[in-house]
Amino acid sequence: MLLQVENVYKSYSKSCGIIKKEKLQVLKGVSFKLHRSECLGIIGESGSGKSTLGRLIIGVEKPDNGNIFINNTNINSSRGKSIKKDVSVVFQDYFSSVNPRFKIIDIISEPIRVYEKLSKKDTTLKIINLLERVGLSKKFLSRYPHELSGGQLQRVCIARAIATKPKFIVLDEAISSLDVSIQVQILDLLKELKNDIDISYIFITHDLTAVTYICDRVIFFHDGNIVEQVDNIEDLKNVKNDYSKNLLQAATQMNVREAIYENQRVS
Numbered sequence: 001m002l003l004q005v006e007n008v009y010k011s012y013s014k015s016c017g018i019i020k021k022e023k024l025q026v027l028k029g030v031s032f033k034l035h036r037s038e039c040l041g042i043i044g045e046s047g048s049g050k051s052t053l054g055r056l057i058i059g060v061e062k063p064d065n066g067n068i069f070i071n072n073t074n075i076n077s078s079r080g081k082s083i084k085k086d087v088s089v090v091f092q093d094y095f096s097s098v099n100p101r102f103k104i105i106d107i108i109s110e111p112i113r114v115y116e117k118l119s120k121k122d123t124t125l126k127i128i129n130l131l132e133r134v135g136l137s138k139k140f141l142s143r144y145p146h147e148l149s150g151g152q153l154q155r156v157c158i159a160r161a162i163a164t165k166p167k168f169i170v171l172d173e174a175i176s177s178l179d180v181s182i183q184v185q186i187l188d189l190l191k192e193l194k195n196d197i198d199i200s201y202i203f204i205t206h207d208l209t210a211v212t213y214i215c216d217r218v219i220f221f222h223d224g225n226i227v228e229q230v231d232n233i234e235d236l237k238n239v240k241n242d243y244s245k246n247l248l249q250a251a252t253q254m255n256v257r258e259a260i261y262e263n264q265r266v267s
Contacts, residue, residue: 001072002167002200003034003057008066010052026052027063028224034168039194039201041211043247044221050204053221054172057202058089070167085115088161092173094153098145104131105141108160115164130159133196134189151182155189162193168200175210187214208251212236220244 010027026049034040044050055061057068059075068075070083088111091097098107108127112118118126128138134155145153154174161169171190175183191214193199203215211218212233220228220243228241239245 001033002036002070003202004067004069004072005030005032005053005057006067006069007031008053008056008063008068010049010056010061010063026224027056029066030224030226031066032219032226032229034200034202036167036200037194037198038216039190039203039214041203041205041215041218042221043205043208043211043218045206045247048221049224050221051172054089054170054202054204058087058170059084085111085164086167087170088164088166088168089170089172090154090157090161090174092176094150094157094177095145097157098153100145102144103141104143104145104148104156107145107156108163111160111164126163127159130163131156133162133193134159149182150178151185154178154186158186158189158193162197162199165197166199168202170202170204172204173206174203176205176207183210184213190214208247220247 008027008030009025011023011025013021014024030053032040042050042053052061056063057075062076070086073079073083075083105124105127108130109123112123112126116123124141127141131138131140136152136155136159140148140152140156145156148156157174175186178186187210190201194201201214203211205211215233218230218233218236219226220230220239220241222243228239228244230236230239236248239248
């Protein structure tokens with residue numbers, strides 16, 4: 001077992017007037033597991049709490065109650081700091097997740113400098129290797145983020161995410177800002193990396209089509225709760241929960257609309 005999330009709760013203070021505040025419960029007793037070498041999809045609409053869950057898993061926020069374990073170590077314990085490099089993240093907004101004043105070599109080298117003691121030459125060689133692994137050449141080393149397309153910059157973010165050889169990556173709406181054709185390219189890259197370096201993913205999204213393309217299992221998330229879990233992606237069509245059925249139906253209708261549009265565009 002790679003990741004265990006046990007009965008996790010999370011709330012935020014919500015202002016209700018000048019002085020009074022109340023708690024907004026975002027996560028309500030969430031529990032699930034991530035196995036090695038798998039991609040687990042977490043799907044839900046905006047505001048369902050899935051991105052909050054992602055922030056807890058990577059350790060940037062702490063749960064109010066419950067525990068999160070990576071390799072049987074509680075990430076919020078005193079020993080948890082030593083396993084932070086075992087998890088990386090790729091966000092939806094690739095432009096805001098990098099420093100626009102940094103060159104690509106500096107962006108990718110950030111986690112390497114934190115966790116490894118390499119010479120400048122060895123660091124550069126490692127970064128070139130990482131760029132090539134995500135389908136980019138060394139000519140990108142000296143470029144700035146604004147000189148790259150969205151797909152290219154997301155590849156840089158993926159290169160940075162795998163730089164520390166993490167056990168798994170949290171992908172938080174990582175393809176939703178990209179054009180459909182570029183989305184497929186990034187998904188293919190993620191599948192290739194999963195096989196080549198034996199990495200696991202938590203794929204947080206609202207896009208059920210992408211889930212069926214890359215994920216082994218899927219969790220349906222609604223109003224801070226897991227409402228249904230499908231342990232074999234082949235059984236996705238047999239969901240029982242009404243919320244899951246509605247998402248599945250909406251995804252099917254969207255696929256039909258996209259197919260009609262594509263046929264009209266080609267003709």
